[in-house]
Amino acid sequence: MSTFIEADGLTLRYDDVTAVDGVSFTLTGGKIYGLLGRNGSGKTSLLSVLAGYRRPSAGAVTVGGRPVFENAEVTRQICLVRGSGDAAVTGLKVRDVLDFAGIMRESWNADYAAELVELFELPLKKNVGALSHGRRSALGIVIGLASRTPVTMFDESYLGLDAPSRYKFYDALLAEAMAHPRTMIVSTHLIEEVSALFEEVLILDEGRLVLHDEAEVLRGAGSAVTGDAELVDRFVAGMRVLGEKRLGRTKSAMVYGELDDERRAQASAAGLDLGPLALQDLFVHLTEPTGDRR
Numbered sequence: 001m002s003t004f005i006e007a008d009g010l011t012l013r014y015d016d017v018t019a020v021d022g023v024s025f026t027l028t029g030g031k032i033y034g035l036l037g038r039n040g041s042g043k044t045s046l047l048s049v050l051a052g053y054r055r056p057s058a059g060a061v062t063v064g065g066r067p068v069f070e071n072a073e074v075t076r077q078i079c080l081v082r083g084s085g086d087a088a089v090t091g092l093k094v095r096d097v098l099d100f101a102g103i104m105r106e107s108w109n110a111d112y113a114a115e116l117v118e119l120f121e122l123p124l125k126k127n128v129g130a131l132s133h134g135r136r137s138a139l140g141i142v143i144g145l146a147s148r149t150p151v152t153m154f155d156e157s158y159l160g161l162d163a164p165s166r167y168k169f170y171d172a173l174l175a176e177a178m179a180h181p182r183t184m185i186v187s188t189h190l191i192e193e194v195s196a197l198f199e200e201v202l203i204l205d206e207g208r209l210v211l212h213d214e215a216e217v218l219r220g221a222g223s224a225v226t227g228d229a230e231l232v233d234r235f236v237a238g239m240r241v242l243g244e245k246r247l248g249r250t251k252s253a254m255v256y257g258e259l260d261d262e263r264r265a266q267a268s269a270a271g272l273d274l275g276p277l278a279l280q281d282l283f284v285h286l287t288e289p290t291g292d293r294r
């Protein structure tokens, strides 16, 4: 089946809360997509609808051209790993949870699952309920990666993981995406840590999609101007400054908007360094309550 996902006016309401508000996008598939949003922006709600866990209140979502909700043929092709929650089947051993995951998904790869179990040092004989928060998250990650489903979504799956384990997750995700390309959606607010993995980025704010673009395009949408504070201030005067960092006399200002060759030459002549825009700064700018929206 082709794995593209199409959302058209997708809306999810819980009584009087509109968690997802008329979201439309097309994901062509075979990439790692970053889903970014502040707390309560609707990431989990959106992923739940994409995975067919919930019926949209309005609008539609299709995977490979087919509706998702109550369509077992399609939902079998989707794996959504939610935090550490889904793996928390107390009373079952880690081994049993993995066996069950394998039965549920025809694309499951048991050898790869075993490799990942070793990588994350998961104790197979231990009861899932007795695992630490981080280990439970790791179990969810193993299930998501080893499922090899055409659509695999990780909803803040790093919660509770220490930094070395998070980097193991990012490395494994990238290696897997290269070896077995599929549609992976990773929701997060640890943007700087994972942004290098994303090929496309979607930003949600209060249930609405405020940005969907290729990560490369976003990185080129602005610049970090670094150098002597006074010179930086002079250079960025009149530009849209998204954020600033200062260390002694050195300053780095994140500016939005393209710099043409003439401006680049001016920066170079003034001894200023120009670097790519940090996704984190763009994210903060687009989702801050008083921020301008495009």
Ligand SMILES: Nc1ncnc2c1ncn2[C@@H]1O[C@H](COP(=O)(O)OP(=O)(O)OP(=O)(O)O)[C@@H](O)[C@H]1O
Binding pocket: 014, 017, 018, 019, 037, 038, 039, 040, 041, 042, 043, 044, 045, 046
């Ligand atoms: N089961 C529910 N019943 C009622 N309201 C809900 C429910 N689940 C989420 N909401 C509300 O919907 C909105 C979006 O929540 P959601 O969990 O989808 O956001 P999120 O971006 O995943 O947040 P976080 O990053 O904090 O996990 C919030 O206002 C939340 O309070």
